[in-house]
Amino acid sequence: MSRPPASYTDLKAVFVNCTLKRSPQTSNTQGLMTNAxxxxxxxxxxxxxxxxVDHDVAQGVQPDMTEHGWDRDAWPxxxxxxxxxxxxxxxxPIWLGEESSAARILIERLYAHSGDQNExxxxxxxxxxxxxxxxxxxxxxKHVSMGMLYALQHVGYTIPPQADxxxxxxxxxxxxxxxxxxxxxxxxxxxxxxxxxTWNLLHLARMLKDAGGIPAYGxxxxxxxxxxxxxxxxxx
Numbered sequence: 001m002s003r004p005p006a007s008y009t010d011l012k013a014v015f016v017n018c019t020l021k022r023s024p025q026t027s028n029t030q031g032l033m034t035n036a037x038x039x040x041x042x043x044x045x046x047x048x049x050x051x052x053v054d055h056d057v058a059q060g061v062q063p064d065m066t067e068h069g070w071d072r073d074a075w076p077x078x079x080x081x082x083x084x085x086x087x088x089x090x091x092x093p094i095w096l097g098e099e100s101s102a103a104r105i106l107i108e109r110l111y112a113h114s115g116d117q118n119e120x121x122x123x124x125x126x127x128x129x130x131x132x133x134x135x136x137x138x139x140x141x142k143h144v145s146m147g148m149l150y151a152l153q154h155v156g157y158t159i160p161p162q163a164d165x166x167x168x169x170x171x172x173x174x175x176x177x178x179x180x181x182x183x184x185x186x187x188x189x190x191x192x193x194x195x196x197x198t199w200n201l202l203h204l205a206r207m208l209k210d211a212g213g214i215p216a217y218g219x220x221x222x223x224x225x226x227x228x229x230x231x232x233x234x235x236x
Contacts, residue, residue, distance in 0.1 A: 006206050009044035013037075013087035013201075017051045018103035020093070027051070028135045028177035029091040031185070032167055036089060036133065036198040043202065048081060052102045059105055063112045075109050082110075086205045087129050088157065090148055094136030094168070099144045107151045114155045120213070121220035125156030127213030129205045131197050134166035135184075137174045141166030158208060160200035165193040 015037060019027040030051070037047050055074035058065035065073040082088060092103035116124035130152035134141045145164035153159050167190045169175045169182055177184035184190065208214070218230040 004043065004202075006203075007044070008040070008202050008206060011040075011087065011202065011205050011209070012046045012085045013040050013048070013089065014082055014085040015047065015049045015089045015091060016082070016106055017049060018053075018090060018092040018100045018106055019051065020053060020095075020100055020102060023051055023054050026178060028179075028184075029093050029133065031178040032135050032165065032190070032194070033089065033091045033133050035185075035191070035194050036165070039195065039198045040087075040202065045087075045202070048085070050078060050081065052078075052106055057105060057109065059108070061108050061112045075112075079109070079113065083113075083124065085128070086209060087131075087201050088152070089131050089133060089201070090152070091133040091135075092144060092148070094134060094138055094140045094144055097138065097140045097143065099134075099148060103148065107148070110151070110155055117221055118213075120216040121222045122214065122216055123156040123219075123221070126158075126219070127208050128157050129160055129201050129208065130157035131160070131163040131165075131201055133194070133197075134164065135168070135177045136166075137169035137176055138171055139168065141168055158204060158214070160197075160204040162193060162196045162200055165190060165197045 015033050017027055017030050019029045021027050040047050055078060056072045057075050058070040058073040060068060062068050064076050092099040113124055118124050132145050132148040134144045149159055149163055167177050167184045167187060175182035
């Protein structure tokens with residue numbers, strides 16, 4: 001096939017970079033994410049980037065932590081951007097074999113909305129797609145991806161095939177993705193995975209949007225609360 005099978009110009013994507021470096025410091029994670037963003041932008045997708053540590057995001061699992069003792073919380077404004085997006089890509093470096101602390105804060109703040117519902121009575125993340133991108137100079141890309149993708153699907157994101165992309169350098173204090181001579185930007189395996197991930201996000205987001213999201217039967221919170229069991233056998 002010589003050209004994409006559909007138009008993606010009405011899709012919105014948000015990339016949340018969970019680096020621990022504030023702007024304008026160089027972020028290797030952003031360096032990797034830029035490749036996926038370029039593919040999407042070439043297809044006319046509206047792409048927005050959030051570097052989480054540039055914002056005063058409070059810790060917690062409530063939608064607005066100023067209602068729970070915090071003086072400031074940038075999350076409610078960031079949530080408006082994330083909620084409006086069809087695609088969420090979470091980028092994180094590896095520290096001590098795990099995702100960054102900023103990535104964990106992001107997951108916890110997404111979880112704050114896990115009880116919210118859309119107009120069909122489904123959880124608010126239904127019909128949206130998610131993926132993750134990971135960088136570092138130690139092992140752990142697949143381990144971190146497992147945790148990130150599990151969390152995204154648990155709150156309601158749909159995860160496409162090949163939904164992660166990563167790059168790591170040598171074990172220990174070696175070169176990072178954007179360092180001269182690292183080989184990161186030229187690594188064929190990473191380039192392929194990034195490309196496949198990006199297109200699978202676009203295809204699945206297109207399919208879900210055209211279908212009106214995930215069918216509502218069998219997953220509507222109000223109906224369950226009213227006693228509808230959608231075929232589940234009665235309890236003994």
